[in-house]
Amino acid sequence: MDLEAVRTFVAVADAGRFQDAAAGLSVTQQAVSKRIAALERDLAVRLFTRTPRGARLTIDGQAFLPHARELLRVAERADASVRPGRRALRVDVVNRRIVTAGLLQDFYRTRPGLELDVVTLDADVEGAVAAVEAGTIDATFHAVPPRHHLPEVIRTARVIEERHELLTGPRHPLAGARAVTPGQLAGHRIWMPGLDARGEVADYYEEFAAVFGLTIDVVGPVFGNEALLAEIADSADLATLVGEGSRYLWPDRYDLRRIPVRDPAPLYPMSLIWRADNPHPVLPELRGHLLSARRDRPGADVWLPAWGHRAVGS
Incomplete structure (x- = not known):
C-alpha cells in the first residue's frame, strides 16, 4: 500500500478539504x-x-x-528503528555486574533521554568484533591483544x-588485611569456576598467575x-578476584570482604x-565520556600483561 496515499487520506480526513490538505x-x-x-482503486471503495x-x-x-493512522504510526516507528540518532544505541557490556x-x-545519567539498548553477548573478543562488523551491535567492550587481527573497518x-x-569470607587468613x-x-x-580456557580473559589470567606464582582454580560446576x-x-580457604568496579550484593550475614590488590596493582x-x-x-559522545572518565593514577605501581603495554590504535 502506498504510504504517501495513506498519509494524504489522513490529511484530507483531518482538514475536511482537498485544498487545505494539499x-x-x-x-x-x-x-x-x-x-x-x-x-x-487499490481498496475498491470510495473513501470520500x-x-x-x-x-x-x-x-x-x-x-x-x-x-490508516496506525499504518503511519508503524511506519514512523520502523523509520526511527534504523535512522541514526533516532534508533537506540546498542552496546554490549559483556556482563551487567562488571565495570x-x-x-x-x-x-546514561548524563543523557537521561537517550535511547539505549544494553545487551550481553556470550562471545569472546573475536565473536564480539564480528558482531560489531556485522552491525548487530554498535559497540562492545573487550581486551584486544595487539596480536589479534582486526578487520580494517573496526576501531578501538x-x-x-x-x-x-x-x-574473601570472614574466616579467610587474609580477611583482616x-x-x-x-x-x-x-x-x-x-x-574462579567457569573461567574460559581460551580467549583474552584466559590469556590475561594465565600470564597473571605465571608472573606472581598464583594458583587459579577454574574447576567446578557454575551455579551462578x-x-x-x-x-x-562459608569457607576458610576460598577466595576469588573481582574487578574494582564490579557490583555484587549479598546478605549482611555473609560478612564478605573486598580487599584491594596493590604493589603492584x-x-x-x-x-x-x-x-x-x-x-x-x-557514539562519539560515548567515546568522549569513557575517555574522560578513565582514571590514570600517576606514579602508581601497576602491572599490565605484556600485551597490555602496547597501545591499541583508535
Missing part, C-alpha cells in the same frame, strides 16, 4: 486528488464524498481511518584499566554468582570497539 502537505490539489483516487463544504468520509472511509555496565549507566580505544580486589600484594596471594586458592558468594562466605585493560563508518551520532 497546502499542509506542500503539494498541489491535483496531486492530492490523484493519490486519493489511486488509494480508492465531495460536498459544497469540502470532503466528507464515507462509511468505508470512516472504517479505514483508524487503520562496563556501571560506566554505561554513568553515561583503550578506555578501562580495571584494578582487582580479593573477595587492608590491602594485599599479588605475591601474598601465592599459596592461596583463587577460585549467588552460589559462588555463598561458598566463599594488576590492571585488566579493556577497549571500546566500534565500526569506523557507524553514523550513530551518540
Whole structure:
C-alpha cells in the first residue's frame, strides 16, 4: 500500500478539504486528488464524498481511518528503528555486574533521554568484533591483544584499566588485611569456576598467575554468582578476584570482604570497539565520556600483561 496515499487520506480526513490538505502537505490539489483516487482503486471503495463544504468520509472511509493512522504510526516507528540518532544505541557490556555496565549507566545519567539498548553477548573478543562488523551491535567492550587481527573497518580505544580486589569470607587468613600484594596471594586458592580456557580473559589470567606464582582454580560446576558468594562466605580457604568496579550484593550475614590488590596493582585493560563508518551520532559522545572518565593514577605501581603495554590504535 502506498504510504504517501495513506498519509494524504489522513490529511484530507483531518482538514475536511482537498485544498487545505494539499497546502499542509506542500503539494498541489491535483496531486492530492490523484493519490486519493489511486488509494480508492487499490481498496475498491470510495473513501470520500465531495460536498459544497469540502470532503466528507464515507462509511468505508470512516472504517479505514483508524487503520490508516496506525499504518503511519508503524511506519514512523520502523523509520526511527534504523535512522541514526533516532534508533537506540546498542552496546554490549559483556556482563551487567562488571565495570562496563556501571560506566554505561554513568553515561546514561548524563543523557537521561537517550535511547539505549544494553545487551550481553556470550562471545569472546573475536565473536564480539564480528558482531560489531556485522552491525548487530554498535559497540562492545573487550581486551584486544595487539596480536589479534582486526578487520580494517573496526576501531578501538583503550578506555578501562580495571584494578582487582580479593573477595574473601570472614574466616579467610587474609580477611583482616587492608590491602594485599599479588605475591601474598601465592599459596592461596583463587577460585574462579567457569573461567574460559581460551580467549583474552584466559590469556590475561594465565600470564597473571605465571608472573606472581598464583594458583587459579577454574574447576567446578557454575551455579551462578549467588552460589559462588555463598561458598566463599562459608569457607576458610576460598577466595576469588573481582574487578574494582564490579557490583555484587549479598546478605549482611555473609560478612564478605573486598580487599584491594596493590604493589603492584594488576590492571585488566579493556577497549571500546566500534565500526569506523557507524553514523550513530551518540557514539562519539560515548567515546568522549569513557575517555574522560578513565582514571590514570600517576606514579602508581601497576602491572599490565605484556600485551597490555602496547597501545591499541583508535
